[in-house]
Each structure stands twice: as C-alpha cells, then as structure tokens.
Amino acid sequence: MIEYPKLVQVEDYERFVGAETIERVRKKAELLQDLHLAHVSSTYYGGGVAEILSSLTLLMNSMGIKTGWRIIQGSPDFFSITKKMHNALQGGQINLSERKMQIYEEVIYENAVRNHLDHDMVVIHDPQPLPMINHYKKRGPWIWRCHLDLTNPNGELWNYFVQFVEKYDAAIFSIKEYARKLGTSQLFFMPAIDPFSIKNRELSEDEIDERLNHYNIPTDLPLVVQVSRFDRWKDPEGVIEAFKLAKKEAECTLILLGNVATDDPEGEEVYKSLLDKQEERIIILSREDTALVNALQSRAAVVLQKSIREGFGLSVTEAMWKGTPVIGGNVGGIRHQIEDGVNGFLVSSIEETAERMVQLLRDEKLRKKMGLKAREAVRKRFLMIRLLEQYLDLFNSFETIYRLSNKVL
Ligand code: UDP
DSSP: OOOOOOOOOGGGGHHHHOHHHHHHHHHHHHTTTTOEEEEEESOSSSSHHHHHHHHHHHHHHHTTOEEEEEEOOOOHHHHHHHHHHHHHHTTOOOOOOHHHHHHHHHHHHHHHHHSOOOOSEEEEESSTTGGGGGGOOOSSOEEEEOOSOOSSOOHHHHHHHHHHHTTSSEEEESSGGGOOOOSSEEEEOOOOBOTTSTTTSOOOHHHHHHHHHHTTOOOSSOEEEEEOOSOGGGOHHHHHHHHHHHHTTSOOEEEEEEOOOTTOTTHHHHHHHHHTTOBTTEEEEEOOOHHHHHHHHHHOSEEEEOOSSOSOOHHHHHHHHTTOOEEEESSTTHHHHOOBTTTEEEESSHHHHHHHHHHHHHOHHHHHHHHHHHHHHHHHHOBHHHHHHHHHHHHHHHHHHHHHHHHHO
16 A cells, blocks of 8 residues: 655644744635635646646645646647747747747647636636636636746737736736736735755755765765756856856866756757766756755755846745855846845856855855855745745635625626
C-alpha cells in the first residue's frame, strides 16, 4: 500500500504567521465551502505559474474549496505564437498578422469546446488561454490573472487583447505599476512560495552536499547561482559577463541552472547557445531536480536574478527564504521583492552586478546580515498563505455580490 503524504494544511503555516492569521483565513474560507473553482493555464510544468498553482490548488482544496486546474492543449505553432505574444507584452516586437490571430483564437476555441467550464468561478492565467471567455455563458465571475511584466507592452497587441480582458469580471496583475486603462476592476497580488515544498523546505548540510556531489558541482570556491528558465529576459549572457568581471577580483564558481517550460519553444535554443560559454568555473546545467534548486539556493554565497523584464521573480523569493542574498535586476516585480542595500541589491548593468558580487563575496558578515533580513521579508510578505487570503477576499467579494443579486431576482 502506498502511503500518501499528508497535504499541507493552512494550520501548518501557524509557526510562520501566528494563530491569529490562521483563524482569520479559516473564517474567510468557511464562507466559501463547496465553491467549485477552476484555474486554467498553459503548462503543468516549468515557470512560476505552474509552481504557484501546484501548491495553491491543493491548499484551496484542503480548505473545502473544490479547486481544479486545467491546462490548454496547443500545437507547436500555437505555442510559438503565444511565446511571441508573451515577448511583445514584455516590450518586444511582434508582427501581429491575421494568421497569428487566427491560429491563436482557433486553438483556444477548440480548447473551449473540450473543456466544460461550468464552474462557480474561473481563473484564467496569462495570455495563452485568455480568449476562452468568448465561448462560455458565465455561471459566475471569470478572473484574468496576468503574471507578466507589463511595464511597457506592445501597444498593438495590448489593444487586441483588451477586447478579451474587458469581458472578465476582474484582472489581477502582480504590482500596481502594471495597471492599465481598462473597463474591468484591477487587483494586484504578488506571487508567493510554498515553504513546505521540496524546493523550499529546510535541508541539512548533508542533504545539500549529497545533491551537489550527485551533479559533481565543485564546492571548493563560493558558489554564485542563477536558477531560471532558459529565456532571454533572464539575461543568462549578462550573468556570464558579470561573473567574468567579478571573478578577476573574487574567486568563485558560477552555476546557471535552467529548464525549459513545455509552453516555451525558445528555451532549447537559448540553452544550446549558452553551452559554448562553459568553462571550468562556468557550469551550465539543465536538470529537472527541485531538490537541486533548493540545494543551490541554500548553499550559494550569492544568488543572481539579472532579469531585464520580470513580472515577479519567484526564484528571487525562493533564494531569499533560504537566507541567501540576491542581486536582482532593477526591473518589474523584483523591485518589490528586494529592498536595495537592505536584504539584497538591485542592479542595472553588468558592471554593477559584478561590483555587488565582489562586495558580497568578500564580506561574509554582510551576506549573513542581508540573508537574515531576506528570510524575514519573505516570512512577512511572500508565503503562500498571504496569496491564499487575497484570493479568498476576492472570491468572497464576488460571492456577496452574486448572493445579493440572486436574492433580488
Ligand atoms: N525553476 C526550476 N528549475 C530550473 C529553473 C527554474 O525549478 O531549472 C523554477 C524556479 O525555482 C521557480 C520557477 O521555475 O520556481 C521560475 O519562476 P520565476 O517566477 O522565477 O520565473 P518564470 O519562469 O515564471 O518567468
């Protein structure tokens, strides 16, 4: 007989957030018992959205909210178009041809036919499944949750998307700076991490050594680590450049660990382009191993997230939770995650990244001090229970409206 692990319960968070918060969250969930809810996204694996939904959907179920998670099916053509759209929403260019829009909307129509979304509430994640709303008679509120960095979206593409977005009852973005002119209410939820997952739970020094040895990762010099999808927005080349500059002044080893999400056709190419850049102290790894992510983030002297655009960098928060100082690109959500000079550093160039690396590598006391503050910031602001509560508040506000309107009718 298989023994199933006990699912995380909201009470498990008590030691991090105290009994009062748990009681408050439980009360909010009580009002939503048996609500039937569906999340829809474009991949079960790879990237922050899948990471969040893996934990959040179970936690919601454990509170009595019947929460499902569907993903959309799509041809390689479709995902190549949606990746171009993703890039354009983050400020890149796109040739928004009739053909692209046709394939995009057709595939979503087929998905709408296949999925029977007759739930009390539906949460659609990111642009890939956005037009699903065109094909249903809503039984309750539909919410669009966009995780991208919308600092400077391509205007033509955004205007095309507005027709879909405005059909939703609410749109959620990660931070206020992403607010748009819309005829739909907008809310701002920063993502959060699950402290009980294999990726984030506390590892012993032996467990960390075991994972690092397993992949022959040298530990004779301090480790500088970036963990992120192989994606140009994460600037892996800039990381290597910065590392080369820093290494002249402080000895260290760089580990770039990455993966490729199933909805991202560009990842493989980015990975291959980096392989030539490997050297004795520059290690590029593509491994599916969440315990390795944990081990690297825990053992690193410094974690980098040198993104050029970042809706919100889950991997920044993961490393901070392990008490590791993070040097992050001064962009998008990262600005809200790292308090510059207090619990990490924000940087805007390769040179600045290198300077901060050297500063941290040379100063163990500073690393410890910043690391402690980083963990405390995550405890207060970025654990999954905070995100859960924000969703509960939103669902409750709709429930009240719907209950009232049903009474009037
Ligand atoms: N990740 C991973 N293995 C890798 C690279 C990334 O598990 O090789 C995880 C990382 O730990 C984080 C997520 O993928 O949980 C990336 O989320 P983030 O918000 O940083 O970026 P996104 O990929 O969503 O743009």
